[in-house]
Amino acid sequence: MPRSFLVKKPSSTRAPNYGQLETRRQEINGACHSCGGLVFPILIPNDSVPSTPWDSSSLIARVSLPLPSDGDTPSTDPRNREISLVDTLTGQAPGTPLKDKRNNLNLPHRRPSDPGSPAEGDRGARDKVQGGQDRAAEPLERFECFDCRKSYHTFSGLAKHRQLHCLQARKYFNCKFCDKEYGSLGALKMHIRTHTLPCVCKICGKAFSRPWLLQGHIRTHTGEKPYSCSHCSRAFADRSNLRAHLQTHSDVKKYHCRACSKTFSRMSLLSRHEEVGCCPGS
DNA sequence: CTGGGGATGGGGCCC
């Protein structure tokens, strides 16, 4: 059905609250050169708390980052300690200090062997990521592809390899909250709002995923009903409800039972009609 | 059981 009935209204000045998204985005630091997919490793020690709304696990490679050759200052931020990122867009070598460009922060490398090092606490998580092997026993750092287990000596080699995966397979963006998949990051972001619910009603505190949902909700407080029926004097706060109402005026209902030819104004009514056994053969 | 209203979720399309 063509959707040419869009009605342009004065645009809202309300800026959506992307606060939650923004803070989470800080933990992702790159994209595939060829497809824009996320290709960087994120070591997450706490499985119970999703570090990013979108699940890049199908895209990222599992890698072991080389440790710095000289003494980097250990981070005092426990969040930073759990993240190891490499920016191939800048071509930065894994051994060089990492930088979170968004926050202008250097992301620390870790020395698991440092006594009292904050990194010591997440040793188990790192070992889990690496299949339980003791890093201290590894003679050489490896960069391993998460998908095919192919290993590379350099991260750039792995990055190039990952691009092949991105080209070969259609890129998907997974929601970390519910495992839904989307073909574009925009669609995923839209979906993520159903989890973060950034639009909050100032009157009752109820949260919604989109501004216009909140707008409709606010009408329940104000009593505003801008959609009125042309057949009767009834008015509605929601256009969809008016449309459903208009069906009640129609002699020919939109939904009809295939068994008894009875018609209904709503799909839900037809479904309920069929569920209670009108159509035992169907 | 049925009809209908109220409220809301979510994907698609247009700007």
Added chain:
DNA sequence: CGGGCCCCATCCCCA
């Protein structure tokens, strides 16, 4: 690419 708007669908509740 994001915001706004649309429709469809669904659930809940009540008469």
